[in-house]
Amino acid sequence: MALRISDKMQVVRGSVIREMAEAAATRKGTISFANGNPSSDTFPVEDFATFAADAFREDPDGILQYGLSQGYLPLIDTTKERLHLKWGIDFEKNDLTIVSGGQQVCDFASKVLLNEGDVVIVEEPSFSSCYNTFRAYGAKLVGVPMHPDGMDIDILAQRLEEYPEARMIYVIPNFQNPTGYITSMEKRHQIYDLAVKYNVAIFEDDPYCEIRFTGEDLMPIKSFDTEGIVVYAGSYSKTMAPAFRLGIAVFDKSLTSRMIVSKQTTDVHSSLLFQYITNRCIKERDYEGHLEYCRSVYRKKSELMYNELVRTMHPSVRVSRPEGGLFMMMFLPEGCDSLPFVWEALYRGVVCVPGSGFMIDQDAPCNSMRLCYSTATEEEIVRGARILGELTQEWLADK
Helix, strand or coil: CCCCCCHHHHCCCCCHHHHHHHHHHCCCCCEECCCCCCCHHHCCHHHHHHHHHHHHHHCHHHHHCCCCCCCCHHHHHHHHHHHHHHHCCCCCCEEEEEECCHHHHHHHHHHHHCCCCCEEEEEECCCHHHHHHHHHCCCEEEEEEEECCEECHHHHHHHHHHCCCEEEEEECCCCCCCCCCCCCHHHHHHHHHHHHHHCCEEEEECCCHHHECCCCCCCCHHHHCCCCCEEEEEECCCCCCHHHCCEEEEEEHHHHHHHHHHHHCCCCCCCHHHHHHHHHHHHHCCHHHHHHHHHHHHHHHHHHHHHHHHHHCCCCCEECCCCECCEEEEECCCCCCHHHHHHHHHHCCEECEEHHHHCCCCCCCCCEEEEECCCCCHHHHHHHHHHHHHHHHHHCCCC
């Protein structure tokens, strides 16, 4: 007997990123630029071990029993303090909960704010897992092209005019996944002003803000949200460890009860042990020094990959130069489809993700591919970038 699959899951597709990672796993010696994982070199493992042992020795009941749905209160207080001091977020008006990864903030924002048939206006390309979450709640996705300084504002305004059923704008303002682009301060204000004008929410997905390794920090949209329309998602996955599955949801206090109920209907609460460890790492260790070390790791790897690609690739190919985060984007000339290029690269021992995996229509040809520099060794980055660069020379020899 075949069970009936719900309509909302019929429109959700598997992750192209995962598919490429699985393809890499079957080929021995393959260099992977596919997974957007933080470098394991940045994990403060000794601190984790010390604080975990303390927890089991001193307060096993406190970290092994059920906890509050909104999160471990000391970590909530610590996180509020950091967000207020760094970004000026007002916690007289806003609330904060600890959730199981930034992706869960997307799920809760969708659950609380979207009805079936609503439109979510999204950056395109963008993070496909959030696309899938919006689709799973019955939303229709409408894309706005990305430029190096963020969304095309004229097209965003046009989309909001065309789609009165729009209820949310999805943005990744810092070191965007997949492009590595940064939304300028001017555009952050323009996006917010348009959201206020058309009475739509903004879902601000900001997991990479702590790993800026060059340039100046830009304030999140949430920092100047006077109308309570921005749901902000942060994450400890990129600065502590992704397996902790700890995300940060910041939202207007009018949403508090609904967001907490969303948590209760999903997984009750996030890991108390990992919340405890994270709080102690921030409060009792040199957390700013740890962040600076993370930035130095990614700065070096990013520059190495960028320089090697520029040195070896065909002159008609361009590559983004990130100021932070984990990704850069390589662009073949307009009219080229990166998918066969990506498969040829895999055959030669390098895995990257075709840009089509980050588009609303994943079947349409796309000339870009995402490269993640965070997990490969320096030797692998040099060798893998050289393979990609030489392949562009062959691929585009007559151009």
